[in-house]
Amino acid sequence: MKQLEIIIGSQMGGTEYVAEHLSQLLADQGVQSQLHEQPELQHIDRDHPWLICTSTHGAGDYPDNLLAFIEQLATSEPLDRVRFAVIGVGDSSYDTFNFAAKNIVSLLQTKGATLLLPQLEIDVLGEELPEDTAEQWLPNLLQAWKSA
Numbered sequence: 059m060k061q062l063e064i065i066i067g068s069q070m071g072g073t074e075y076v077a078e079h080l081s082q083l084l085a086d087q088g089v090q091s092q093l094h095e096q097p098e099l100q101h102i103d104r105d106h107p108w109l110i111c112t113s114t115h116g117a118g119d120y121p122d123n124l125l126a127f128i129e130q131l132a133t134s135e136p137l138d139r140v141r142f143a144v145i146g147v148g149d150s151s152y153d154t155f156n157f158a159a160k161n162i163v164s165l166l167q168t169k170g171a172t173l174l175l176p177q178l179e180i181d182v183l184g185e186e187l188p189e190d191t192a193e194q195w196l197p198n199l200l201q202a203w204k205s206a
Contacts, residue, residue, distance in 0.1 A: 062091040063102050067112030067124035067158060072188060073147045076180070077111040079189040083196060096123055099130035107174070107203050108142040110162055111192075118154030120161070131165055140171035141206055143178075143199050147188050150181040174202040 064081055068074040074095065081091040091109075094102060102108065115121045120128050131137070146159025156179045163177055178195045180188045 060090060061103070061106045062089060063094065063106050063108045064091050065094045065097045065102065065108055065110045065112075065124075065127070067110070067121040067127075067162075068095075069113055069115040069121040069123075072182070073111050073113040073121075073145075076145065076147060076189045076192050077109075080109070080111070080192055080196060083193060087200075089200075097127040099127060099134060104137065104139045107206075108140060108171075109145070109199070110142060110159075111145045111147070112158045112162060114146065114148045114152075114154055114156055114158040118157030118161075120158045124158070128162070128165070131162075131169065134169065136170040137166065138170040138172075140166065140169075141174055141203070142166055142171055143174050143202065145178045145180065145192055145195075147180045147182060150183055155179070155181070172206070174206055175199065 064077050066074050066077045084091050144159050146156035148156040180191045
């Protein structure tokens with residue numbers, strides 16, 4: 059894997075920090091990544107793997123910066139070339155814990171995209187910082203892409 063598209067859905071900035079941290083770790087390993095903070099489908103390479111990092115907002119909703127992208131995905135042609143992974147960052151005290159991450163997995167799969175490994179669900183109520191949890195998960199992601 060030489061390049062990765064990192065799509066960010068963040069309402070308050072915490073998930074953006076997780077994505078930026080992973081981007082730096084990937085760069086340290088010689089993997090380029092393109093961060094998409096205001097993602098638009100036509101600007102995201104479908105031949106590179108996607109890593110979607112998203113929080114959940116309100117009552118299980120997507121963050122505001124991801125809404126247009128979700129609409130573009132919903133109305134797009136099939137996305138069979140897309141291989142992707144998802145990190146959801148949320149608060150488990152809500153019954154809509156990580157709904158945005160779960161919903162984007164479902165949406166992409168209905169469009170024919172391939173989920174490379176089960177999504178990572180980070181609970182901000184946990185003892186570890188979200189970026190530390192994501193960092194520990196990163197080798198699993200890299201292995202899944204090598205195997206695909």
